Amino acid sequence: MGVNRIIDGNGTTSGRKGAAGRAVMFQGTGSNVGKSLLTAGIARALTRRGLTVRPFKPQNMSNNAMVTADGGEIGRAQALQARACGVPPTVDMNPVLLKPQSEVGAQIVVQGKVTGSAKAREFQEIKRGLMPAVLESFERLKAAADIVVVEGAGSAAETNLRANDIANMGFARAADVPVVLVGDIDRGGVIASLVGTKTVLERQDVAMIEGFIVNKMRGDPSLFADGMTTIAEKTSWAAIGLLPYFDAARLLPAEDAFELAERTPVRKDGAKLKIAVPLLPRIANFDDFDPLAAEPDVDLVFVAPGEPLPAPLDLVILPGSKATIADLADFRANGWDIDLAGHHRRGGRVLGVCGGYQMLGKTISDPDGIEGPPASVPGLGLLDIETVLTGDKRLTETSGTSAANGAPFAGYEMHIGETVGPDTERPVLTFADGRQDGATADDGLVSGTYLHGLFGHDAQRAAFIETLGGKPSGRNHDAAIEATLDALADHIEAHLDLEKILKIAR
Known part of the structure; x- marks a missing residue:
């Protein structure tokens, strides 16, 4: 022992x-x-x-x-x-x-x-x-x-x-x-x-x-x-x-969407890039976007149900979802499909992450009822892909380089589903093991990936912001999280009786 x-x-x-x-x-x-x-x-x-x-x-x-x-x-x-x-x-x-x-x-x-x-x-x-x-x-x-x-x-x-x-x-x-x-x-x-x-x-x-x-x-x-x-x-x-x-605390990942909805948005009137993320009812892994939101040149807003996607925008991100077909129905019920189509017609960019990636395709099928009642529904049609929710859930950490800018990334996969179609011939990412991920439309404006955590990698985030025409800050995301945890510990040391907590512990 x-x-x-x-x-x-x-x-x-x-x-x-x-x-x-x-x-x-x-x-x-x-x-x-x-x-x-x-x-x-x-x-x-x-x-x-x-x-x-x-x-x-x-x-x-x-x-x-x-x-x-x-x-x-x-x-x-x-x-x-x-x-x-x-x-x-x-x-x-x-x-x-x-x-x-x-x-x-x-x-x-x-x-x-x-x-x-x-x-x-x-x-x-x-x-x-x-x-x-x-x-x-x-x-x-x-x-x-x-x-x-x-x-x-x-x-x-x-x-x-x-x-x-x-x-x-x-x-x-x-x-x-x-x-x-x-x-x-x-x-x-x-x-x-x-x-x-x-x-x-x-x-x-x-x-x-x-x-x-x-x-x-x-x-x-x-x-x-x-x-x-x-x-x-x-x-x-x-x-x-x-x-x-x-x-x-707003600089640290929130536990669930209830906390996210309560956070007061920090609007940046001087920021060059405007990004919107629709707040889906079953949104998943929304901390993917924390590193982007922390960039001084990025004004990122979560759009609440009932509110239109603002315009003009440089980018709309469709986030992950725990129930993709159900959230797609809510997306349409909010009129966001109409807003998104208008954004795309004006030359705006669109990125889908995991469930959001699946929504951008032609169809989503859930024959076994994995995420809800068995169903097959039309997607938003901005990517020439089709998704079937089947197979084992993929849970793995991974790394590699992006196709658009060659910048390195690290992140993780957490999804069920197989996505195929012509647009996958223009992948978004190449993993270190040689696998490719994601799809890009032939106009280059719409893309999607299964990878979570993409923007947590400083080099990848900087290259992505530059691609959109913004100026990256050079901010070290991991160092910022560590500094905030230390500041939280200092805050607790100053105001709570830790010795009493240690005496209570048994």
């Missing part, structure tokens, strides 16, 4: 052969209270202290996913948390991932692999059988770490979903992991939400909670000093801290 370090009360470490790591879980009073970024920041802060830290989320629901080094997929937030710990993401960090395909149903991914789909009510019965896989993954992480920082899902107070729960208190009790409850003061009612959570939980669940954090404070923190005291008095939980709003 190796030597694992044990955390003492002062946050330092000491060697003890064969010891398993500690763990602490951060649950929320609701969705989007900031658990994901909080967990990432705490993971980075503890890692900088010399501890071996691993992130863990028993169950996640998100279409923003990342390919792992061990050939599976996990939620994007856990990939960011792994980065905060300085380690590659693995499937054990998010053993159950739900990828919504409709308002009431989702694809189920267990330890990185798709196992099927289920409607919400059906999943309530299925999830009781998933706890062994959840605990297995958790124990593997814990055995290799000084401390595991665990993130809950949604609200700890969803008592209607408590039976068979694997995401919050069900996991905490099964794994004997103490809980810190997180409330969001920015949305209001944080005293009631924290105190009320204690009121509605079972006594045994309440016993798992040992501290609380109030997140996203704007303005003078002293104005909420009495509020912190009130919560502590009414709950008997330790006050871990009042965390001011961290504005730089």
